[in-house]
Amino acid sequence: MSKLPNIGTSIFTLMSKMAVEHNAINLSQGFPNFPIDEKLADIVAQLAKENVHQYLPISGYPPLLLKIAKLVEKSYHRTIQPQTELLVTAGATQAIFTTIQALVNSNDEVILLDPSYDSYEAPVLLCNAQTVRVDLNDDYTPNWERIEKAFSSKTKMIIINNPHNPTGKIWKDSDFLALEKLVEKYPDLMVLSDEVYEHITFEQKHISVHSRPKLCNRSVVVSSFGKSFHVTGWKVGYLVAPEHLMTEIKKVHQFLVFCVNSLSQVAISEYLDLVSVEELGTFYQEKRDYFRKLLQNSRFKLMPCEGTYFQLASYASISDENDVDFCKRLITEHGVAAIPLSVFYADGKDLKLVRFCFAKDNATLEEAARRLCAV
Known part of the structure; x- marks a missing residue:
């Protein structure tokens, strides 16, 4: 008998899998697609040869x-x-x-x-x-x-x-x-x-x-x-x-x-001796503002974003579909993966909202926005 009978594969895994299958831009799962800081990469390269294992x-x-x-x-x-x-x-x-x-x-x-x-x-x-x-x-x-x-x-x-x-x-x-x-x-x-x-x-x-x-x-x-x-x-x-x-x-x-x-x-x-976490907010605010600017002529309505690297957007003026189906179609027909908001509610409340991750390089954001503006 399952200890978690009502819990299956997470929506993040599902949407990322669909993104790969359909060669879609993955704005669903919350991870950056740009390189790590070169300083950190250099530290790792040096430490790999040392006794830290x-x-x-x-x-x-x-x-x-x-x-x-x-x-x-x-x-x-x-x-x-x-x-x-x-x-x-x-x-x-x-x-x-x-x-x-x-x-x-x-x-x-x-x-x-x-x-x-x-x-x-x-x-x-x-x-x-x-x-x-x-x-x-x-x-x-x-x-x-x-x-x-x-x-x-x-x-x-x-x-x-x-x-x-x-x-x-x-x-x-x-x-x-x-x-x-x-x-x-x-x-x-x-x-x-x-x-x-x-x-x-x-x-x-x-x-x-x-x-x-x-x-x-x-x-x-x-x-x-x-x-x-x-x-x-x-x-x-x-x-x-x-x-x-x-x-x-x-x-x-x-x-x-x-x-x-x-x-x-x-x-x-x-x-930690080389980096300042205070600069992180400025870095991602530029990402947020750029992504929002790219989508200003789309039919999505962007919600306020005060923190994190996620942007909520309403698709209510685009479709009456439930948010899970809309996200699936967004992948298969338009080549962009997002996360439906309803999965974060116990009762699956559907507010016609989806979540995009903007922790991506500018080229990815630009191409994703081009596709989203065509929806």
Whole structure:
């Protein structure tokens, strides 16, 4: 009997597979198609010849842990203890899975805010726990009245994602004040904050759980070097948690991966001395603005994008098809792959919206836009 009877192949895998089969431009899956920084490539080439290929400590490469702690302090003015409050993970997905496996028990309830990323629900179900799905507002801000109504005596965790995939929305200070009230009101509540796009923000800067002292002792914050440094295939992320939560998380981590790829950790550690994450927002804002300009004469209506490297677009004036069928036809007839928004909702809510990834080189964006303007 399946432990995940209602979960099949992810929409990301399906759309990427169709993109290959039909030779379509893949704006569906969230990965860049441009080269990594030459400085990082040079570091990897040199390290490949050095003695960096054996097991590292469970928590991570010690110099990298120190540099992550400094990055968190510089970015958010939070001081963390590298050995007890920090863990390098095999990507953000493993960080999320491990956290949920360690902290959520059978029959607990975990609140997800829809539209929500598909990596959140499966680990909850594998704990024999329940997800409680709560829709965000129409503008993708949290509806705190609706969220609190979803709470029960079984509520153990709320998972938040800021900046938000797939909508590109960024939380305001008022949202964190509301969350802090909930944490005060429910003393057993934990927060899992997915902040993998933290450095990809535009006009409005990202507010992190790291910067909220009332939340830090009850929260696990997940980050991604893959997203920040265009190395998604390396699968290197990290999480920050107070020691009492981290102790439990490490118990699971040691039996899941033990430690993360050594060469990648050492390379990232050295690269952090040469790069500024503050420049990432400017880089992707130029991508966002260029993509939006290219599509201004299309029949798609572009939604606001405050962060991430995703652009939501409405096709309501183009077709009455459901969004999954529209995305399939977009591949087969027009040669561009996108992700339908309905898959991020528990009830498959169809708002005639699709998600494009603009983390592509300009030539790819130009050709994709040419095809999309013909739709």
